[in-house]
Amino acid sequence: xxxxxxxxxxxxxxxxxxxxxxxxxxxxxxxxxxxxxxxxxxxxxxxxxxxxxxxxxxxxxxxxxxxxxxxxxxxxxxxxxxxxxxxxxxxxxxxxxxxxxxxxxxxxxxxxxxxxxxxxxxxxxxxxxxxxxxxxxxxxxxxxxxxxxxxxxxxxxxxxxxxxxxxxxxxxxxxxxxxxxxxxxxxxxxxxxxxxxxxxxxxxxxxxxxxxxxxxxxxxxxxxxxxxxxxxxxxxxxxxxxxxxxxxxxxxxxxxxxxxxxxxxxxxxxxxxxxxxxxxxxxxxxxxxxxxxxxxxxx
Numbered sequence: 001x002x003x004x005x006x007x008x009x010x011x012x013x014x015x016x017x018x019x020x021x022x023x024x025x026x027x028x029x030x031x032x033x034x035x036x037x038x039x040x041x042x043x044x045x046x047x048x049x050x051x052x053x054x055x056x057x058x059x060x061x062x063x064x065x066x067x068x069x070x071x072x073x074x075x076x077x078x079x080x081x082x083x084x085x086x087x088x089x090x091x092x093x094x095x096x097x098x099x100x101x102x103x104x105x106x107x108x109x110x111x112x113x114x115x116x117x118x119x120x121x122x123x124x125x126x127x128x129x130x131x132x133x134x135x136x137x138x139x140x141x142x143x144x145x146x147x148x149x150x151x152x153x154x155x156x157x158x159x160x161x162x163x164x165x166x167x168x169x170x171x172x173x174x175x176x177x178x179x180x181x182x183x184x185x186x187x188x189x190x191x192x193x194x195x196x197x198x199x200x201x202x203x204x205x206x207x208x209x210x211x212x213x214x215x216x217x218x219x220x221x222x223x224x225x226x227x228x229x230x231x232x233x234x235x236x237x238x239x240x241x242x243x244x245x246x247x248x249x250x251x252x253x254x255x256x257x258x259x260x261x262x263x264x265x266x267x268x269x270x271x272x273x274x275x276x277x278x279x280x281x282x283x284x285x286x287x288x289x290x291x292x293x294x295x296x297x298x299x
Contacts, residue, residue, distance in 0.1 A: 006085075015205070038218060074289075076198075077236040077239050079234070080236060081211065081236040081240075082210065082236075085207045085210055085211045085236060088204065088207030088210075088240050089239065090239055092200055092243040092246075092247045093238070094155060095196045095200055095251075096196075096246060096247040098192065098196065099193060099196055099247065100187040103250075103254045106190075106258055110186065110258070110262070111266060112266060113142070113186070113287055114268065116140075116142045117144060117269060117272055119277060120137055120140075120144035120145070120272065121271060121272060123137060124136055124137065124144070124148075124275055128243045128279075128282065129279060129283050130148055130151055130155070130279045130283055131152075131284060133148050133275075133279055134149070136150050143178065143269055144272045144275075146178050147175050147178055147203070147273050148172065148177060150174040150175055151174070151277065152280075153174075154171040154173075154280075155167060155171070155280060155283060155284070158170065164284045167280070168277065171276075171277065171280050172277060175276060176273070179269050182266070182269050183262075184213050186262050186266075190259070192259055193251050193254055193255040193258070194255050196247060196248065197255055198248075199247060200244045200245070200247040200248035201241070201244045201248045202244075203244055204241040204242070204243055204248075205241055205248075207237065207240025208240050209237075210237070211234070211236050211238075214229060214233060215233030215234050218233060
């Protein structure tokens, strides 16, 4: 009986120590993955991580290429422009060089001749005859000595003719020829300035139209309207118009300036012609009063 009681107690103790069946079903033991099953999963995870790393790098490089344009300095645009556009730019630059050369040369020339005529008018203002005026000027070249010499020559050639009106008319004709010749001389180069000022914008516009046409052809070949592709060609084309304006605007301003300066100088020349005519008239009147001959030109 004692041994039976002891066996019953042991069985009861074991039954109490075992977990309930519902707990075993609710908490199943997870199956451990075998090495063969873990390897494919790891191999799939590695490419996805690599692709996630490479894709941002490629997109960043693409964005960098699109956002950073090529250098668009005037020299680089000139070097990459079409040969026709280059020819237009070179021609306009040469025209601008001619404009500034004419400006410097004409400024020096007009300053010198204006000073000569003013000085000559001041010297002959107190002269009483053509010979005295020639002596006051001395052996100098210029428009005033030429006018005095023309009047003296006409008076000498008309010696013995009693018609003073005819002598004065012929002397005035000779002086008018000298004045016209001087006007043509001082206006040399101004026609070129007018041509450059009038045609340079249209020449630059021609280069712009040609460059934009080539840009559209390039766009159609590239089959893209990206601004980074379109902008350089259009900028090169517009550079031709800019150079045309740079050549035209100074040419027009310089032409207008020289037109005013030349007009003032020709007024001085007309004053010199009038002074010569007055001296001739005095000599003619003095000859009739004194009954002598015309004075000879100063040697």
